[in-house]
Amino acid sequence: MTTVAGIPGAVALEKLDTRSWKTPVALGVFALGAVVLFLGLPRDGQADFQFSQSGDFFSIPDLIFTATPVCIGLAFACVLLAAGSFALVWFKRLTPLWYIGIFAALFLVGFLAWAAAGLRPLPLTGLLLGSVSLSIPLVFGSLGGVIGERTGVVNVAIEGQLLGGAFTAALVSSVTGSFTAGLFAAAVAGVLIALILGVFAITYIVEQVVVGVVVNVLVLGLTNFGYSTILTVDPEHLNRSATLPALPIPLLSQIPVIGPALFDQSIIVYVAYVAVPAVWYALFRTKWGLRARSVGEHPEAADTVGINVNRTRYLNLVIAGAIVGFGGAYFTIGSVGSFSQNMTGGQGFIALAAVIFGRWDPVRAAMAALLFGFATNLQNSLGILGSPVPSEFLLMLPYLVTVFAVAGLVGRSQAPAADGKPYIK
Amino acid sequence: MTATAAAPGPAQVEMPKDPSRGRQIIRDILGGSVVISILAVVVGLVVGAILIAVTDPGVQAASGYFFDRPGATFAALGDSVGGAYSSLFQGAIYDFGRPDFLSGIAPLMNTLDLATPLILGGLGLALGFRIGLFNIGGQGQTLVGGAVAGWVAWSFPLPFPWGLILSIVAGIVGGAVAGGVVGLLKARTGASEVIVTIMLNYIVFYFISLLLRTPGALQAAGTINPKSPSPPDSARVPDLFGAQFSVTWMFVIAIAATVFFWWLMSRSSLGFKFRAVGENPAAARTAGIGVDSMYIWGMVLSGALVGLVGVNQVLAFTVGGFGSGFDAGIGFNAITVALLGRSRPLGVFLAGLLFGALNSGGYVMQAANDIPIDIVLVVQSIVVLFIAAPPLVRVLFGLPRPGTAPRRRAKAPKAVEAE
Numbered sequence: 001m002t003t004v005a006g007i008p009g010a011v012a013l014e015k016l017d018t019r020s021w022k023t024p025v026a027l028g029v030f031a032l033g034a035v036v037l038f039l040g041l042p043r044d045g046q047a048d049f050q051f052s053q054s055g056d057f058f059s060i061p062d063l064i065f066t067a068t069p070v071c072i073g074l075a076f077a078c079v080l081l082a083a084g085s086f087a088l089v090w091f092k093r094l095t096p097l098w099y100i101g102i103f104a105a106l107f108l109v110g111f112l113a114w115a116a117a118g119l120r121p122l123p124l125t126g127l128l129l130g131s132v133s134l135s136i137p138l139v140f141g142s143l144g145g146v147i148g149e150r151t152g153v154v155n156v157a158i159e160g161q162l163l164g165g166a167f168t169a170a171l172v173s174s175v176t177g178s179f180t181a182g183l184f185a186a187a188v189a190g191v192l193i194a195l196i197l198g199v200f201a202i203t204y205i206v207e208q209v210v211v212g213v214v215v216n217v218l219v220l221g222l223t224n225f226g227y228s229t230i231l232t233v234d235p236e237h238l239n240r241s242a243t244l245p246a247l248p249i250p251l252l253s254q255i256p257v258i259g260p261a262l263f264d265q266s267i268i269v270y271v272a273y274v275a276v277p278a279v280w281y282a283l284f285r286t287k288w289g290l291r292a293r294s295v296g297e298h299p300e301a302a303d304t305v306g307i308n309v310n311r312t313r314y315l316n317l318v319i320a321g322a323i324v325g326f327g328g329a330y331f332t333i334g335s336v337g338s339f340s341q342n343m344t345g346g347q348g349f350i351a352l353a354a355v356i357f358g359r360w361d362p363v364r365a366a367m368a369a370l371l372f373g374f375a376t377n378l379q380n381s382l383g384i385l386g387s388p389v390p391s392e393f394l395l396m397l398p399y400l401v402t403v404f405a406v407a408g409l410v411g412r413s414q415a416p417a418a419d420g421k422p423y424i425k
Numbered sequence: 426m427t428a429t430a431a432a433p434g435p436a437q438v439e440m441p442k443d444p445s446r447g448r449q450i451i452r453d454i455l456g457g458s459v460v461i462s463i464l465a466v467v468v469g470l471v472v473g474a475i476l477i478a479v480t481d482p483g484v485q486a487a488s489g490y491f492f493d494r495p496g497a498t499f500a501a502l503g504d505s506v507g508g509a510y511s512s513l514f515q516g517a518i519y520d521f522g523r524p525d526f527l528s529g530i531a532p533l534m535n536t537l538d539l540a541t542p543l544i545l546g547g548l549g550l551a552l553g554f555r556i557g558l559f560n561i562g563g564q565g566q567t568l569v570g571g572a573v574a575g576w577v578a579w580s581f582p583l584p585f586p587w588g589l590i591l592s593i594v595a596g597i598v599g600g601a602v603a604g605g606v607v608g609l610l611k612a613r614t615g616a617s618e619v620i621v622t623i624m625l626n627y628i629v630f631y632f633i634s635l636l637l638r639t640p641g642a643l644q645a646a647g648t649i650n651p652k653s654p655s656p657p658d659s660a661r662v663p664d665l666f667g668a669q670f671s672v673t674w675m676f677v678i679a680i681a682a683t684v685f686f687w688w689l690m691s692r693s694s695l696g697f698k699f700r701a702v703g704e705n706p707a708a709a710r711t712a713g714i715g716v717d718s719m720y721i722w723g724m725v726l727s728g729a730l731v732g733l734v735g736v737n738q739v740l741a742f743t744v745g746g747f748g749s750g751f752d753a754g755i756g757f758n759a760i761t762v763a764l765l766g767r768s769r770p771l772g773v774f775l776a777g778l779l780f781g782a783l784n785s786g787g788y789v790m791q792a793a794n795d796i797p798i799d800i801v802l803v804v805q806s807i808v809v810l811f812i813a814a815p816p817l818v819r820v821l822f823g824l825p826r827p828g829t830a831p832r833r834r835a836k837a838p839k840a841v842e843a844e
Binding site for chain 1: 616620623625628631632635764802803810814817
């Protein structure tokens with residue numbers, strides 16, 4: 001603020017310094033955790049990572065090793081990497097992303113080996129498959145959230161949109177017998193909920209978080225009511241849809257480990273693969289995206305150059321609603337084929353967490369969604385194996401990580417400038 | 426605060442100029458917040474009636490021959506909606522089917538019992554709203570307050586009033602800490618309290634679940650169920666009017682909390698600072714108010730009040746020990762109560778009574794008329810949506826805009842919410 005003209009660089013450097021200490025600290029905490037866990041509470045026995053399953057292109061033998069020495073080695077590697085990160089910051093260099101990636105991979109392998117030691121084989125394909133399945137609604141939810149917040153509308157109603165999409169998809173595709181109709185209806189439901197949000201948040205400038213929370217309650221009430229009065233009256237015809245067929249992609253689906261998990265999925269999953277880069281491209285490389293982001297950052301300026309702020313927000317909210325509602329269909333016709341009360345169970349809030357953890361970027365948000373899905377699924381898998389890790393810890397992980405993220409302890413989360421602020425001419 | 430405080434001022438200035446002063450007053454009343462609140466409730470009940478009618482088999486059957494005998498459709502409509510709302514009333518206020526007055530009034534007592542946690546939670550969240558803090562963490566703070574209160578109750582079995590008092594204080598402290606953490610994070614790091622409280626709801630939920638299945642933590646001895654021991658009798662909140670009615674002394678505490686809220690916000694210097702920060706943090710900072718410490722104390726007090734909800738759930742409502750879901754959605758319903766009450770003590774109190782009545786009546790309606798209780802959620806949320814958007818209600822009912830308020834409402838979205 002009080003920079004002397006001529007040396008603005010000094011101030012920028014100082015800022016860079018304070019910010020980048022967070023990475024080594026975070027790595028240090030994880031490394032410390034690894035040391036405590038792997039050395040302090042060692043677990044004996046063999047860890048068995050299962051790579052291949054029948055039908056793969058070629059098979060990779062299981063990786064079987066004694067857990068304790070490997071875990072200790074990995075813990076020391078983590079400590080070294082954390083120390084290296086401290087050193088990098090000391091010499092005023094940034095810790096590169098791939099460096100953090102290697103750290104995360106080592107920590108994860110160590111953790112899995114530690115948790116699965118002496119238990120049944122850990123099927124990596126299943127782990128990945130479950131992660132993708134649990135992540136898909138989160139990916140759609142976070143994409144919708146990113147679009148909304150980039151244009152300045154906080155969408156807490158993701159939960160409601162997912163739930164609404166799940167309900168209508170089950171009902172419509174059960175009645176019509178057509179998946180296309182079900183998916184379309186789910187998107188329409190998402191749009192309708194987005195319009196409620198828009199009318200109150202944009203037109204009547206009610207606090208957006210409040211509208212979101214209340215809309216969630218409204219959708220929960222409506223779907224519960226509809227479930228009890230409509231779906232359960234004749235569940236055979238109204239709430240029993242077939243599930244979307246898996247469409248294996250030739251060759252790709254036979255790659256060991258990742259093939260069955262990524263390329264032997266239903267159409268909703270493939271749409272997610274396309275949607276993430278598409279939303280990124282649209283937001284950052286097109287005129288539409290530039291306008292949308294300008295409305296979210298500085299609506300007055302956008303208005304000055306002739307962009308209709310509120311119309312832009314409505315449009316984007318509707319698009320986001322369609323995306324989230326479509327994703328909600330995954331809960332019913334994408335996986336189990338029937339609707340049950342409150343079946344989204346807070347996934348919309350994890351998607352919101354992914355938006356923030358992903359720093360309002362579609363690709364990062366989708367990655368965060370994958371990470372959260374992985375954490376949830378790890379809890380399932382380890383629970384089946386009978387691992388000592390309390391399942392609650394892994395379940396609360398996404399939320400914990402998000403709190404750290406918004407508190408600025410992990411990376412820097414900066415929301416769009418006009419996020420949550422109504423625009424009044 | 427803004428609109429009510431600001432409305433009389435300019436209105437008085439303008440009134441002498443206005444030849445028809447009486448008409449002006451009527452305009453103000455018609456467009457004012459009380460009428461808006463009542464109309465919002467009407468809209469909610471009408472939507473509920475539509476849902477009931479549409480899903481009622483009798484109405485569906487009768488509408489099949491609507492053009493032959495339109496009267497039959499309307500009769501069926503009246504039967505379903507009238508029957509449902511009559512059950513709602515008899516389940517919430519007075520049951521005419523009971524032989525004597527004492528048993529007839531039991532539904533009203535049940536309403537008071539169900540309203541108690543809603544009032545306490547609504548007050549807690551309303552306190553935050555007045556400071557400009559969106560505390561969505563009612564669930565988490567309830568869980569912490571209740572778990573701490575319960576743990577103290579069975580860990581320190583003191584004779585009657587002391588065990589209970591200690592547990593209540595512990596519950597308040599528990600909620601205050603859970604809220605204070607959020608305030609601290611917001612003040613120190615600028616983390617959005619909305620996100621942090623939502624996330625903490627889940628963190629606390631899973632943490633309590635873990636403790637509930639860990640022997641020696643919160644789990645009852647000699648069981649494998651994730652359930653706590655039941656608190657000793659000496660730490661239970663006694664019934665207010667004897668065992669025949671469900672309402673407990675927690676209702677008196679809720680009244681006391683309402684008075685405390687009023688005193689704090691309207692008569693204390695801390696409350697003045699709270700309001701100043703809520704109106705305009707930048708101006709408050711310029712005036713020398715420590716905004717950051719107001720955020721911390723605001724969240725502490727907000728959490729403390731919500732902690733009492735946990736006390737109510739653990740020591741008054743379900744006395745046989747608790748599972749991880751003992752907050753029963755009150756943390757979220759309290760948001761709607763605070764909004765409906767416009768974050769005013771009396772408003773929150775009345776809103777809590779209304780939603781308590783809807784819940785109490787909803788159960789009877791579910792049992793007698795086979796209408797799912799979830800309709801109460803729909804009615805509640807619609808009421809709150811419309812309360813929050815007075816211009817929309819005015820458009821719907823063709824009401825005049827009150828003399829002064831609309832411009833302010835349009836300019837200050839937080840004021841709309843905080844009204």
